[in-house]
Amino acid sequence: xxxxxxxxxxxxxxxxxxxxxxxxxxxxxxxxxxxxxxxxxxxxxxxxxxxxxxxxxxxxxxxxxxxxxxxxxxxxxxxxxxxxxxxxxxxxxxxxxxxxxxxxxxxxxxxxxxxxxxxxxxxxxxxxxxxxxxxxxxxxxxxxxxxxxxxxxxxxxxxxxxxxxxxxxxxxxxxxxxxxxxxxxxxxxxxxxxxxxxxxxxxxxxxxxxxxxxxxxxxxxxxxxx
Amino acid sequence: xxxxxxxxxxxxxxxxxxxxxxxxxxxxxxxxxxxxxxxxxxxxxxxxxxxxxxxxxxxxxxxxxxxxxxxxxxxxxxxxxxxxxxxxxxxxxxxxxxxxxxxxxxxxxxxxxxxxxxxxxxxxxxxxxxxxxxxxxxxxxxxxxxxxxxxxxxxxxxxxxxxxxxxxxxxxxxxxxxxxxxxxxxxxxxxxxxxxxxxxxxxxxxxxxxxxxxxxxxxxxxxxxxxxxxxxxxxxxxxxxxxxxxxxxxxxxxxxxxxxxxxxxxxxxxxxxxxxxxxxxxxxxxxxxxxxxxxxxxxxxxxxxxxxxxxxxxxxxxxxxxxxxxxxxxxxxxxxxxxxxxxxxxxxxxxxxxxxxxxxxxxxxxxxxxxxxxxxxxxxxxxxxxxxxxxxxxxxxxxxxxxxxxxxxxxxxxxxxxxxxxxxxxxxxxxxxxxxxxxxxxxxxxxxxxxxxxxxxx
Numbered sequence: 001x002x003x004x005x006x007x008x009x010x011x012x013x014x015x016x017x018x019x020x021x022x023x024x025x026x027x028x029x030x031x032x033x034x035x036x037x038x039x040x041x042x043x044x045x046x047x048x049x050x051x052x053x054x055x056x057x058x059x060x061x062x063x064x065x066x067x068x069x070x071x072x073x074x075x076x077x078x079x080x081x082x083x084x085x086x087x088x089x090x091x092x093x094x095x096x097x098x099x100x101x102x103x104x105x106x107x108x109x110x111x112x113x114x115x116x117x118x119x120x121x122x123x124x125x126x127x128x129x130x131x132x133x134x135x136x137x138x139x140x141x142x143x144x145x146x147x148x149x150x151x152x153x154x155x156x157x158x159x160x161x162x163x164x165x166x167x168x169x170x171x172x173x174x175x176x177x178x179x180x181x182x183x184x185x186x187x188x189x190x191x192x193x194x195x196x197x198x199x200x201x202x203x204x205x206x207x208x209x210x211x212x213x214x215x216x217x218x219x220x221x222x223x224x225x226x
Numbered sequence: 227x228x229x230x231x232x233x234x235x236x237x238x239x240x241x242x243x244x245x246x247x248x249x250x251x252x253x254x255x256x257x258x259x260x261x262x263x264x265x266x267x268x269x270x271x272x273x274x275x276x277x278x279x280x281x282x283x284x285x286x287x288x289x290x291x292x293x294x295x296x297x298x299x300x301x302x303x304x305x306x307x308x309x310x311x312x313x314x315x316x317x318x319x320x321x322x323x324x325x326x327x328x329x330x331x332x333x334x335x336x337x338x339x340x341x342x343x344x345x346x347x348x349x350x351x352x353x354x355x356x357x358x359x360x361x362x363x364x365x366x367x368x369x370x371x372x373x374x375x376x377x378x379x380x381x382x383x384x385x386x387x388x389x390x391x392x393x394x395x396x397x398x399x400x401x402x403x404x405x406x407x408x409x410x411x412x413x414x415x416x417x418x419x420x421x422x423x424x425x426x427x428x429x430x431x432x433x434x435x436x437x438x439x440x441x442x443x444x445x446x447x448x449x450x451x452x453x454x455x456x457x458x459x460x461x462x463x464x465x466x467x468x469x470x471x472x473x474x475x476x477x478x479x480x481x482x483x484x485x486x487x488x489x490x491x492x493x494x495x496x497x498x499x500x501x502x503x504x505x506x507x508x509x510x511x512x513x514x515x516x517x518x519x520x521x522x523x524x525x526x527x528x529x530x531x532x533x534x535x536x537x538x539x540x541x542x543x544x545x546x547x548x549x550x551x552x553x554x555x556x557x558x559x560x561x562x563x564x565x566x567x568x569x570x571x572x573x574x575x576x577x578x579x580x581x582x583x584x585x586x587x588x589x590x591x592x593x594x595x596x597x598x599x600x601x602x603x604x605x606x607x608x609x610x611x612x613x614x615x616x617x618x619x620x621x622x623x624x625x626x627x628x629x630x631x632x633x634x635x636x637x638x639x640x641x642x643x644x645x646x647x648x649x650x651x652x653x654x655x656x657x658x659x660x661x662x663x664x665x666x667x668x669x670x671x672x673x674x675x676x677x678x679x680x681x682x683x684x
Contacts, residue, residue, distance in 0.1 A: 009474060015481040080473035082515065083522045084573070102477035102511065105484060156546055182547050186519070186577045187512065189584055195550040 001116055004045045005029045006036030006062065007078070008054050012101070016049060016078070019105040020112065033057025037065055045073050046116045049108075052079035052090065060093045067094035074115040078103065084185065106219030110171040117170065130165040133225040135204065135212060137165055146204060156181070157200050164213065164223040173220035197221060241399035245392050252388030260380055264373065268352065271368045272333070275354045278308055278366050283358055291360060295321045308366050309351065315361030324353070324365055331355050336367070350374075409440045413447055422657065425455050458525065472514065480507055516644040523574065523651040534567040534678055537575060538600055541609060544579040545598050548587075556592035563600040566607045568675040570656055578652040581645040582611035582671050589669070590615030605677050612670035623662040649673070 003025050007013040010031070017027040028043070030036035033054040040048055052059040063075050077090040082100035090098045097111050130137040136145045142158055144151040153161065163180050164172060174193045178184045197213060205211050214222045278301070286294035298310045298321045311324035336351040353367030412430040419427040428451060429444040483500055490496035545561045552559045586596045590613045601608045618626055627650045653660040658675040
C-alpha cells in the first residue's frame with residue numbers, strides 16, 4: 001500500500017512516514033502543494049494525506065485540483081485548522097476524512113486504514129446481513145444472533161455493533177465511534193464510549209471467554225473473526 | 227404591518243400633520259374669501275342702488291313725479307331687478323312692492339319676514355331711503371338672497387376643493403411616506419438581523435439619480451457593516467494563525483513523547499510520566515479547543531429561522547449516550563421529553579445538552595438524580611437539566627456563565643470552565659435564553675427556545 005504525505009512541517013512528515021511504515025505502508029513525502037499535486041498525478045497512491053496550510057498551493061486547492069481531474073484516491077486532511085467550518089470546507093472540498101493536529105498516531109493509522117479499505121468494503125456497506133464469525137446482524141429486522149441464539153440489543157447497542165462489524169478487522173477509534181454512532185462532533189469529557197462498549201460486551205460475550213470486541217491499547221476497539 | 231408599528235412611523239405622522247395643516251389653511255382661506263366676496267357684493271349693490279336712486283330722483287326733478295312712477299313700474303318688472311317703494315308727500319304709497327320700512331333716510335338692512343309679503347321670501351334687504359325735494363320718499367332695495375346663494379355655492383366649492391386637496395395630500399404623502407417608511411424599515415430590519423449575528427445581511431439600496439437622506443443612511447450603514455466584516459475576518463485569520471502556531475509545537479511534543487514512550491518500554495516510571503504528560507497535553511488541547519469552539523459559535527451566523535429540528539430526538543440521543551455512564555457512577559437519570567421541534571442546529575444543541583449533563587455529573591455526589599426534560603408551552607420550548615446536588619448560590623448564577631469561572635469548591639475537579647459559556651453561546655445563536663434556577667435542592671439549567679410559528683411546525 002502506498003501513501004503520499006503532503007506536509008510542510010518536516011518533523012510531522014517524518015513522524016507520519018515512520019508511523020505508517022510500521023504497519024506496512026510505503027510512504028512518499030512532498031513538502032509543498034505544487035510538488036504534492038505533481039506526484040499525485042504521476043504516481044498511483046492508495047491514500048493521500050494533506051495538510052491544509054501549505055506553501056505554493058494550499059491543501060484545499062490541491063485536493064480540488066485532484067478531484068477536478070477525476071482523481072479518486074481517498075484523501076485525509078491532517079491539519080491544525082480544527083473549526084467545524086474548516087472541517088466542513090475540507091469534506092465538501094473533496095476530502096474523505098479530517099484529522100486535527102495534534103493527533104495521535106493510532107488515530108491516524110486507524111483512519112488511514114479505514115480510508116484505504118473503503119472501496120473493498122463498499123459491498124458490505126449495503127449488505128442486509130453482517131457476519132463476523134458466529135456473530136450475525138440482520139440489518140433489516142434489526143436483530144442480532146450468536147450461533148442460533150437471539151441477542152437482545154438496545155437501538156444504540158445495535159448501532160454500535162453494526163459500526164464495529166462494518167469495520168471488521170480494523171481498529172475503530174473513540175472519535176470515529178462518537179461521530180459514526182452518536183453523531184457527536186464534539187469530545188465528551190466522560191467515558192461514554194467505554195461504558196457503552198462494556199455494556200455491549202455484556203450482551204454478546206460468553207463468560208469465561210475472551211471478549212469478541214478487542215481493545216487495542218491507546219487506539220480503540222476492533223471486532224474480528226479470528 | 228401591525229397598527230402600532232404603523233402609528234409609530236414618522237411617515238404617517240408627517241402625513242397626518244400635513245393634512246391637518248391643509249384643512250386649517252383651506253378653512254381660513256375660505257372664510258377670508260367668503261368675507262371679501264360678501265363685502266364686494268355689498269359694495270356693488272350699494273353702487274347700483276345709489277345709481278338708481280340718483281337716476282330716479284333726477285327723472286322726478288326733470289319730468290315730474292308721474293314719469294318717475296312709470297319708470298319705477300317699468301324697472302320693477304325687470305327680472306333680477308331692484309325693489310321699490312315710492313310714497314307721496316302725504317304718506318300714501320304711489321308705486322312699489324316694498325312694504326313700509328319705517329326706516330329713516332340713508333342705508334338700512336332689513337330682515338324681511340315673508341309673512342309681510344306672502345310669496346316673496348325676502349331674506350334680507352339692503353335698502354336706501356331718500357326724501358325727494360317734493361316731500362315724497364323713495365326707497366330702493368336689493369334682495370340679498372342672491373348673495374346668500376352665491377355665498378352658499380362658494381362655501382361648497384371651497385369645502386370640496388379643500389376636501390379633495392386634503393385627500394390627495396393624504397394619499398400622496400401616505401404613498402411617499404410609505405415608500406420612505408419601507409426603506410427605513412429595510413435599514414431597521416437589516417440592523418436587527420446584524421445584531422443577532424447575520425453579518426451578511428445588508429440594508430436595501432436603490433440606484434437613485436438624486437440620492438436622498440434615506441439612501442445615504444442605507445449606504446453608510448452598509449459601508450459600516452463591510453468594515454465590521456473585514457475586521458471580524460481579520461480577527462478570524464489571526465485566531466486561525468494562533469491555532470496553527472500553537473498546535474504545531476504541541477504536535478511535536480506529542481510526537482517526541484511517543485518516541486520516548488517506545489524507547490522506555492521497560493521502565494514503568496518513565497512510562498507513567500509519559501502518560502501523565504500526554505494527559506496534560508490532552509487537557510491543554512481540550513481547553514484550547516473549547517476556546518476556539520466558543521469563538522466559532524459566537525461568530526457563527528444566527529440560527530433563528532433555520533429549518534425545524536426534532537429537538538426531542540437530539541436530547542434523547544445525548545441522554546441515551548450518557549445514561550450508562552451516569553448509572554455506572556451511581557447516579558440516576560430521569561428523562562421526560564415532550565415532542566417538540568425548534569429552529570436549530572442539531573450539532574450545537576447536542577453539544578449544549580452534553581455540556582449541561584456533564585456539568586450535572588461533575589457537580590453532584592454519587593446517588594444524585596439528574597433530570598432531563600423537554601416541555602412545550604404556547605410560545606416556547608423549555609429544555610432543562612436539573613439535579614438534586616448542592617446547587618449554586620443564586621447570587622453566583624450570573625458569574626458561572628462567564629468564561630473560566632469556577633466555584634471555589636470545584637476548582638480541583640476537571641473541566642475547562644467553558645462548558646456553560648458554550649451553552650450560553652449556543653443559546654444566543656438560537657435566540658434562546660439560558661437561565662439557572664434553584665431546583666431546591668440542586669441546580670436547574672434551562673434553555674428556553676422560541677417556539678416555531680404554526681406554519682413552520684407543520
